[in-house]
Amino acid sequence: MPDGEHFRYEELVQFATDGRPFLEYRSQSWIVDDEGNHLRASHTESGYLRPAPDNGVEAVICNPMGIAELWLGTVTVTGIENARITGAMLNVTASNYVRTPTAPAIESGTRMYGIANGDLFHAFDMGLPGQAESSHAAIQLKRK
Numbered sequence: 001m002p003d004g005e006h007f008r009y010e011e012l013v014q015f016a017t018d019g020r021p022f023l024e025y026r027s028q029s030w031i032v033d034d035e036g037n038h039l040r041a042s043h044t045e046s047g048y049l050r051p052a053p054d055n056g057v058e059a060v061i062c063n064p065m066g067i068a069e070l071w072l073g074t075v076t077v078t079g080i081e082n083a084r085i086t087g088a089m090l091n092v093t094a095s096n097y098v099r100t101p102t103a104p105a106i107e108s109g110t111r112m113y114g115i116a117n118g119d120l121f122h123a124f125d126m127g128l129p130g131q132a133e134s135s136h137a138a139i140q141l142k143r144k
Contacts (some may be wrong), residue, residue, distance in 0.1 A: 001139065007031055008031070008032050008034065008036075009029050009030060009031050009032055010030050010032050010036065010038070011028070011030075011139060011141060012027070012029070013025075013026070013120060013122075013141055014029045021050065022050045022051075023047050023048065023049045023052055024046075024047075024048055025046060025048065025049055025059070026044075026060055027042075027046070028044045029042040029043045029044070030042050041098035043063065043076075044064060045062065045063040046061070046063075046084070047060045047062055047069075048057060050135075054074070055075050056074055056075075057072070057073050057074060057092060058070075058071070058072055059071040059073075065104060065105050066099055066102060066103030067099050067104070067106065068098040068099075069094055069098075069109070070094070070095045070097075070110055071092035071093065071094055071111065072075070072093060073091045073092030073093055073111075074090075074137040075088060075090045076088065076089045076091075076118075082131075085115070087116050088115045089112065089113070089114040090111075090113040090114070091101070091112050092110070092112075092130060093108075093110050093118075094106075094108055094110070094113050097100070105128065106127070106128060107127045108126070108127035109124070109125065109126045109127065109133070110125045110133065111123070111125075119140050119143070120140075120143075121140050122138070123135070123138045123139075124136045
């Protein structure tokens with residue numbers, strides 16, 4: 001984090017489908033010590049991703065801080081082997097934030113999710129009031 005304290009954390013990201021044309025998304029993270037032991041819960045969010053025309057994606061993501069976010073972007077397939085997607089990149093930009101009166105103010109955001117070599121990569125840039133958008137998190141997640 002550019003202006004904050006660095007920390008170690010673990011994140012669990014899940015995608016699910018019931019066969020209809022959307023993905024359910026859930027992310028949960030914990031602050032961990034150097035051995036990977038959970039010290040405390042950090043963040044959680046959940047939502048839905050829907051396809052849009054021209055490889056577009058619409059996402060609605062909510063978190064318990066009192067923020068509902070609308071994200072718009074595109075998905076690009078970067079690898080296919082034996083009719084199975086082996087690489088893809090999703091880039092989305094925050095289109096709108098709806099906040100409860102006590103929620104923190106966030107003015108902008110971009111997220112990138114990428115699949116490469118079986119891992120999920122995630123980069124999240126965020127802009128706070130009076131500050132330029134900067135890196136909030138960049139991680140590589142391994143499949144369990």
